[in-house]
Structure formats: structure tokens, C-alpha cells
Amino acid sequence: MTHHSKAARFVPLALLVLCAGFVIQSFIPVSHGEEKQAEAPPRIEVLFLGSKNLFNHDPPTRFRVLREALGPKAVNITYANTVEALTKENLAQYDVLLIFANLYELDVKTQGQALLDFARKGGGCVLLHCAAACFRDSDFPEYVDLLGAQFKSHGKGVFRARIVNQDHPVMKGWKGFECWDETYEHKRHGKDRIILQKRDDEPWSWVKTYGKGRVFYTASGHDHRCWDLPEYHDLIHRAIRWTAHDDKVSWLSPQHLPTLRYRRAAAPKDPKNPVGPLNQIQNPLTPSESLKLAQIPPGFEIRLFAAEPQVVNPIAINWDQQGRLWVVEAFDYPHKVGSET
Template identity: 45%
Template sequence: GIALTYTENLSDLNRSVLDRYDGIMLYGNWHQNDPMDPAQEKALVSYVEDGGAFLPIHCASACFGGSEAFVKLVGGRFKSHEAGVFTTTIVAPQHPVMRGYSGFETWDETYVHDRLTDDRTILQLREKEPWTWVREQGKGKVFYTAYGHDMRCWDQPAFHELLRRAILWSVGGEVRAKVAAMKLPTLEQENMILPGYRERKTITEGQKPLSPAESLKLAQVPNGYDISLFASEPDIVNPIYITWDHRGRAYVVETVDYPNNLQAGNLGHDRIHICEDTNGDGKADKFTLFADKLSIPTSAVFANGGLICTNGSDMIFLKDTDGDDKADVRQVLFTGFNMGDTHAGVSNLRYGHDNWIYATIGYSGFKGTVGGKEHQFSTGVFRFKPDGSELEFLQNTTNNTWGLGTTSD
């Protein structure tokens, strides 16, 4: 599909970076009345004239007012605005961007422009004000729209569709053909029953699941990277964490109980599979059940010849001692994790440079005895020895932690 890479670094406006992309979308407020850096200006203009696409959106027309080359590239410049609710008029219904498009009503800033070029094709007007236009410069295509101040506009599917059309037109026929050849899936809705936390009411409709192959087409990866399918349903279900052993095998933590089906006694329906590629084709073809009857495991880390894993209120140690790749040791290292809110428990197990295991905890917190010492804490980073003999709380964080990384210093 359309893969996006986000940056706020203007130094990325150089040909070594720009040439890695089919198009550049600019949305930001930079140096409203100042000139653009000469080297960055030259790089952007030459990129477009050599065939690159350029899509300045909304406030991009207010940038670099001291740069005639930039204003010309956009096709005009922001002058002033008020605000209101309006619907624009499509004045070029046969243009590829507008063909079959009906527009939408939205609140937005009512931009007025000046320093307009004469080589623009106007696509939409707000009253008599040019609102959306296209132009060509050298071999490249430029699309501009004044839409887009905040989420009252950005949340609208019709605005997404306008941008999608603009991107596909501006990148040119060769790139469009590649996108068409992917045969992207159509996203459909279906009836379902899910807990709704945001509005505190049951969700009754959601996206119909895609097959792994179709879902892969919509995955986003950094520019220059590729993505391929290693394992999927029915071999693994609801993966929540992955860690790799010294043989390159993936230990995949799967949970069907998270977040709403916490089972009593830390004995649940969750499991860990070893996923192995035995023929070197980059896909798992051997699946071994390493451990099961787990309760909402959220993270795992290798230590002492086995696997330390979270399991409900416990931190446990799993180990295979007879070589069949199935854990026959299941030892509780310590206990005390509160499971009152399963979203806010322990996670992010990491083997530290100091041979301690580091982890994070959310607001559900911990209260228990480790190594003969009482501990009580929540919302922070802690560490413990791999044998569970000692634990230290290190520092608080602001909320439930999404990730944890360490360096040698």
C-alpha cells in the first residue's frame, strides 16, 4: 500500500534521503517569513523537477515565505485565515484526483492565499478562493490543499480519500501500477461484541479480520526494509511477545485470556510455542508446545538455561531438562503482582548487562516478599536476580510502560 515515513528533521531535505521516496508530503509550520535553506531548497526543487511527487498540505503553504522557489513550487502562499464550517466546490470533476469524488463538509481554517502562480489547475474552490490545486514542474507533480488544520478534518474518511487520490496521482503511472498490482484488500466491517473502554460501552461492530497474506499487504515498515510472514494462525494464536534462543528459534508467547478472561490459580489457557525454520526458507515449519496452562503471560527472557516468564501474579522459571523442547520444570521465583487490571501489570523482561533481569510494572503494582524482604511498588522499573533471590525497585515512570531498553553505560 502507501507506506509513510515521518520526520521533523529538515536536514532530511537532501537528495540522498529524498531519492529513496516516491513522494514527499509536507505538513508543518517552518520559518513562515524566512527563506528556505539554500541547499534544502535546491534539493527539494531538483527532486520534483526530476520526477518526484510533492504534496504540501494546509500550513505548508505558510512555510518559507522568503523563498520564491518554494512558493512557486507550492503554487501560492498562505496570507490569512478565519475559520468555519464549509463544503468546497469541485470545479474540475474530470481531473483524476476528483473523478468520482464528492467532497465533504468540515470545520477548518478558511485560508486565503496570495502570490498564486498561473500554471495551476484548480480542483476545488471555497467560495471564490482556490482551495485545492495541482501543478507540474519539470517531470514532477505537485498537489496542494488548504484542508487539514486539526482532527475535525483529519478524522474524516473523505479527507483520507482525497489524500489517497492525490498521492496516487502525484507519484505517476509507474508507481500507481505497482500499487494496483498488489491488489490491496478492501476493509469490511462485521458484527462483534468487544468491551469498549474509551466510551464505556460495548463495541458491536469492527473490522472483519484479514488473512495473513492480505494483512501483510497493509503492513508498514521503514523505508528500505521488507517484511515477510514467518508464522501465523492456526499454528500460533494471539501472539503477545516473542523472544529468540541461541539457535534462532522463536519462542512465541500466546494469550487468549488477555485482557478480560483472567483465570484463578494462575492456570489459564495461554501458552508458549517454539517456532522453528528447519529448511532455511525464512518460514516456520516446526511448532513445538514448550509450555501451556499459563495465565496472561506478557513477557519472557532466557536465563540459567531456561526461560523466565510472567504468569499472572507470579514470576516463573521454565526449563526443558530432557531435550524434548517441552518445559518439565515450572518453578515460581516470586509472587506478588496485582492482577486487578491486566493492562497495567508486569512486562518488558530484559536481561541486563549486570546479569540482573530488568522489567517494568504498571499501576496494578507489586506487593510481596523476595529474598526475605518486603516490597511494594507500582508504575516503574525494577530488577531482580535470575534465580529470584533478590529484587530492587529502581524508579517510577509516568504510566504503564510500552517498552524498555538498556545500554552498557
């Protein structure tokens, strides 16, 4: 049953089944004699440990920006904003722990030990900017040893940190960037680091090992002036793959994922729009291609149950009392109607 109108149309259909740990196989028809396809290499699972928005760090927004940038590159990112995420069981679901947070305390015996054990056993640690100031109100010198130094003070300015080790896998082929940032200075410097960048004579980015784990740190990343740069996204992507032992593990390659392509589209003129004309629209993907780009929490599996190729621009879905799923599809996203549109 389908109802058409000029503004929108409603189509009942079943789209996706999302289930924890298993999928009911009878829902998925398989032809007799059809061989099971080889399981694809896994995406890298990253836990982004942030915090409530303090100062200009705004970890929730930085998470969303990074997730959008790295999702199409086969990196799944899950967000947490409290140290309660630091448990042995939770960390076991992830390949890399990324910290960008204003978190000054934790339970050293439980949460701190879970973090250290994760790294010692081979988990990757990507520690960004204010991570160098984390947990300093707790008696946790092991974290300073893990990171390789501790935050001391900062000024501010526009600068370009210079690359001093172009042969390391994280740096190889990367050109760096110039932007406004805080000019971090550190204390309690470790001796077991490989320095990758310096700002003047101050170590700025480095890598090290901790047990079987790999650690990356950079002082870059105070606010959006750094976090919005594709070069910064690339640096974090390189760090994630290196700390996830991409030279030893066959992770899913970005080359095996669909490329998102955009085209110009007619959009209503809005003179008050601060970011300019919104005239880019993504070309649609097939259901199988969309699934390849889907990001879901660890422990879940997503499979296509049914698809309706006539549905292209859904803006709302809901179930009725008979168990049917109705989709509202609009030819354009709703806009306010004004005298100038």
C-alpha cells in the same frame, strides 16, 4: 514445547526475518523446477514531512491516521519531523513528498535545493494546509512558486469548498465534504495552476507541474475534524496517485490487496469509555496476506521465514538464552478488572 493456561499460552517460533537490502536465500526452500513468480508492482512510497505538535495541527497523529487509512490501499508512508530529511539521498527513496508541518526555516542551498530537484526530476509533491506557510522565514521564493501561492491569513467556520473542475483525475467522482476548518486566504498567487476547488472566490485546491513533477495543494486540513473524514483520506489518496504519475506507472492496485473484514466480538462493558462499545475485531489473515499489507521503511525487504497457524492473538514476544522465540498469546486483550466488568 507448549504450555497452556486459561489466560494465555506460550509458543516458541520464528516469525519474520527483516533485513536491509537482501534476504539469505537458503532460508527459503524452493522446489526444483519452480519458476520464479513475476515481481509484483511496487507500492507508492511517501515521505510525510511533519513537525513537532504545534497548535492543533498535530502532524504525528495525522500521520498515524493517514497511514492506517492508506496502508491497505498500497501506499507506504514514512514520517520525518525535521528538514534534515530533505536530502538528495533520502528523497531518492520516495515517490511522493507530503508536507503538513509548521517548519519555517531550512537551508535553502542544500535542503531547499534537494526539495526542488526532487520535484523537477519527477517526484510528486502533496502539500496540505499549513504547508502554504512553510519556510517563510527563509529566502526561498522558489518554494512559493512550487506550491503555487503562500498563506496570508485565516478565519474559521463550517463550510464546503465547491468543486470547479470535476474532470480532473483528482476530482473525478469525488463528492467533497463539509466540516469545520480554517478559512485560508492566500497571497503571491501563481498563474500556472489548475484550480480544482474554491471557497467562495478563494482558490482552495489546485494542481500544477514543476519540471517533470506534479504538485497538489489543498488548504483543507487544520485538525481532526477534517483529518478524520474518509472523504479527506480519499482526496489525499487521489492526490498521491496523481502526483506519482499513476497514469504512466504501474503501481500496485488496492484491488490486489486483501480486504480487511471485521466481526462483532464480546467485549467487557466500560461505561467510562468515551468512544462507545469496542466490539469490532478484525478477522485473521494468512501470513502471505499479512505480508501484502505490511508497511516497512524504504530499503528494507520482508519475507516470511516460518509461521505457526496455532498462534492467533499474540500480545508479546521475546527470545530466551537458547535463541528460541517465545510468544505470549491471550484469548482477550488485558482489561482492568472492576466491579462493573
